[in-house]
Amino acid sequence: xxxxxxxxxxxxxxxxxxxxxxxxxxxxxxxxxxxxxxxxxxxxxxxxxxxxxxxxxxxxxxxxxxxxxxxxxxxxxxxxxxxxxxxxxxxxxxxxxxxxxxxxxxxxxxxxxxxxxxxxxxxxxxxxxxxxxxxxxxxxxxxxxxxxxxxxxxxxx
Amino acid sequence: xxxxxxxxxxxxxxxxxxxxxxxxxxxxxxxxxxxxxxxxxxxxxxxxxxxxxxxxxxxxxxxxxxxxxxxxxxxxxxxxxxxxxxxxxxxxxxxxxxxxxxxxxxxxxxxxxxxxxxxx
Numbered sequence: 640x641x642x643x644x645x646x647x648x649x650x651x652x653x654x655x656x657x658x659x660x661x662x663x664x665x666x667x668x669x670x671x672x673x674x675x676x677x678x679x680x681x682x683x684x685x686x687x688x689x690x691x692x693x694x695x696x697x698x699x700x701x702x703x704x705x706x707x708x709x710x711x712x713x714x715x716x717x718x719x720x721x722x723x724x725x726x727x728x729x730x731x732x733x734x735x736x737x738x739x740x741x742x743x744x745x746x747x748x749x750x751x752x753x754x755x756x757x758x759x760x761x762x763x764x765x766x767x768x769x770x771x772x773x774x775x776x777x778x779x780x781x782x783x784x785x786x787x788x789x790x791x792x793x794x795x796x
Numbered sequence: 797x798x799x800x801x802x803x804x805x806x807x808x809x810x811x812x813x814x815x816x817x818x819x820x821x822x823x824x825x826x827x828x829x830x831x832x833x834x835x836x837x838x839x840x841x842x843x844x845x846x847x848x849x850x851x852x853x854x855x856x857x858x859x860x861x862x863x864x865x866x867x868x869x870x871x872x873x874x875x876x877x878x879x880x881x882x883x884x885x886x887x888x889x890x891x892x893x894x895x896x897x898x899x900x901x902x903x904x905x906x907x908x909x910x911x912x913x914x915x916x
Contacts, residue, residue: 658901729805733900736879744884
């Protein structure tokens with residue numbers, strides 16, 4: 640079964656940035672091989688059914704604030720923790736929905752799940768393996784997007 | 797015209813509102829619903845002229861809202877604004893009576909093209 644690739648994530652991310660986070664095309668997301676530091680915010684949606692796995696976005700604290708402010712059209716000093724949870728949840732929902740369009744029919748997308756603060760760095764996906772990752776920076780702040788699939792699917796079960 | 801925007805994300809309701817304005821559809825009366833149940837109930841009580849609905853929402857999904865409305869004899873023009881645009885979902889949407897399915901991320905141009913014939 641074909642799985643999403645980093646190139647797919649790049650194409651989806653470009654679309655999302657041009658539509659919502661960088662409509663003027665002046666602050667694109669810049670992919671980078673550097674490993675991101677421990678994240679402060681994690682947003683995830685799960686896929687179940689014909690394909691099983693997770694689509695996960697990780698943000699530095701500042702990246703989450705900047706993303707939320709851009710989505711809400713407000714100053715980054717005005718966003719509240721609730722704004723951030725809503726905004727990054729919606730961001731991963733949009734990216735997850737587009738990833739899902741690459742997966743077999745019969746796959747279902749969950750509602751988003753967001754973890755913030757120190758707990759974010761401890762988030763684990765014990766039943767899944769990473770199949771692709773796009774990481775980089777936006778306005779000098781780290782963001783990573785990864786797709787994980789069920790270990791049993793990875794073993795060809 | 798009165799437009800109902802149904803999405804469980806306040807951020808996305810705001811983006812839809814902003815995009816309607818950017819697409820040249822200012823001055824319409826906007827009503828917001830934060831989940832599927834609210835979307836269903838507000839469609840009946842507020843009688844909007846158009847419903848723009850997310851698909852994946854708590855309480856009722858967008859497709860459940862549309863099916864319940866049609867089963868109840870409510871034939872309001874209804875379209876989806878969703879992150880999921882598979883052929884399978886487009887087909888389900890069409891069969892249930894949706895006029896269109898706009899995929900997130902969307903632009904003001906997409907809104908103008910799709911909603912122009914409806915909003916004038």
